[in-house]
Amino acid sequence: MRIAGYIDHPRLKITIFQQENRYSLKLETALHEQTYKLRKGGAIETTEDVRRLVDAEFLEQIEEEFKHMHRIQRNALSRLAPSDTEDDEFPTII
Numbered sequence: 001m002r003i004a005g006y007i008d009h010p011r012l013k014i015t016i017f018q019q020e021n022r023y024s025l026k027l028e029t030a031l032h033e034q035t036y037k038l039r040k041g042g043a044i045e046t047t048e049d050v051r052r053l054v055d056a057e058f059l060e061q062i063e064e065e066f067k068h069m070h071r072i073q074r075n076a077l078s079r080l081a082p083s084d085t086e087d088d089e090f091p092t093i094i
Contacts, residue, residue: 004047007054012062016050023050027062032069034062 004018017024023044025036038044044053 005051007051009059012059014054016047018047023047025050025054029066031073032066034065034069 001017001019001024004016004023007014007016011029013028015026015028017026021040023038023040025038027034027036038050038053043049
């Protein structure tokens with residue numbers, strides 16, 4: 001697998017990888033990544049075809065998925081270490 005190119009984006013790192021008969025499109029934020037594997041054939045034949053796939057609607061859905069991934073991670077971490085705000089308070093003394 002080799003890097004076939006990058007797609008500029010202000011918030012995401014987008015890399016196009018090429019392997020024999022497929023492309024992989026990897027999108028990354030600081031904490032999460034999504035990878036889409038695309039077989040050559042039909043609409044996808046070249047790196048430029050992969051670039052055209054990454055349009056405004058695609059990116060909007062990608063960013064929504066990253067938000068969803070972040071919520072899943074945050075919820076899982078909160079279950080792992082729930083906040084103990086009641087234990088941190090001082091007892092009431094009258």
